[in-house]
Amino acid sequence: KAGVTQTPRYLIKTRGQQVTLSCSPISGHRSVSWYQQTPGQGLQFLFEYFSETQRNKGNFPGRFSGRQFSNSRSEMNVSTLELGDSALYLCASEPALALNTGELFFGEGSRLTVL
Amino acid sequence: LAKTTQPISMDSYEGQEVNITCSHNNIATNDYITWYQQFPSQGPRFIIQGYKTKVTNEVASLFIPADRKSSTLSLPRVSLSDTAVYYCLVGDPGTGGFKTIFGAGTRLFVKA
Numbered sequence: 001k002a003g004v005t006q007t008p009r010y011l012i013k014t015r016g017q018q019v020t021l022s023c024s025p026i027s028g029h030r031s032v033s034w035y036q037q038t039p040g041q042g043l044q045f046l047f048e049y050f051s052e053t054q055r056n057k058g059n060f061p062g063r064f065s066g067r068q069f070s071n072s073r074s075e076m077n078v079s080t081l082e083l084g085d086s087a088l089y090l091c092a093s094e095p096a097l098a099l100n101t102g103e104l105f106f107g108e109g110s111r112l113t114v115l
Numbered sequence: 116l117a118k119t120t121q122p123i124s125m126d127s128y129e130g131q132e133v134n135i136t137c138s139h140n141n142i143a144t145n146d147y148i149t150w151y152q153q154f155p156s157q158g159p160r161f162i163i164q165g166y167k168t169k170v171t172n173e174v175a176s177l178f179i180p181a182d183r184k185s186s187t188l189s190l191p192r193v194s195l196s197d198t199a200v201y202y203c204l205v206g207d208p209g210t211g212g213f214k215t216i217f218g219a220g221t222r223l224f225v226k227a
Contacts, residue, residue: 004158033214035217041219042200042202042217042218042219042220043159043202043217044217045214045215045216045217048214048215056214056215058215088156090158090159092158092159092214094214101164101208102147102149102164102204102206102208102213103149103161103164104151104159104161104214105161106157106158106159106160107158108156108157108158109156109157109158111156
């Protein structure tokens with residue numbers, strides 16, 4: 001079974017630009033969560049999508065947005081990039097709520113550098 | 116959501132047993148305790164989960180006292196490859212909230 005796939009793995013943008021990151025969850029998983037990790041920091045929760053609906057949202061400005069498609073694939077978008085947005089962006093998937101065990105399956109992340 | 120407190124960092128030597136304690140004083144009845152391991156530039160990986168007493172798998176053991184206000188992740192005979200950040204999460208797996216607070220984790224550095 002394929003794992004969680006994130007694309008692109010690496011990207012460089014300049015301040016003011018926008019970026020879209022993609023996450024394909026494990027087949028059959030319906031929940032996708034996104035996290036931001038800056039150097040030396042823990043994971044900061046961005047948002048979670050389940051069945052195309054945002055279920056939870058972290059404390060990030062409105063420049064950070066996301067969506068989920070009917071096939072459970074998810075995208076996150078960051079507009080008007082700032083230097084502080086440079087980070088590793090991770091997504092994690094888990095099965096449908098009824099099957100939740102608390103085990104999140106993470107992708108390898110998309111490393112964004114803002115110049 | 117139960118807040119957790121872990122040591123920021125720990126050092127150990129190869130072959131030693133490492134115990135990392137996590138405090139979660141306001142753990143709720145339906146909450147489970149879950150530990151993750153993260154290597155640099157990778158996503159975290161599930162290690163172990165428990166509700167009470169002791170849980171053991173091929174990687175680690177998790178000890179949870181009766182009051183459940185803390186838990187201890189035990190890594191037997193660590194090797195250099197166990198150098199990583201370890202996160203303790205507390206929450207109800209049946210809801211979406213448990214995954215929202217990872218905290219800074221504990222950086223374990225294993226020396227030769």
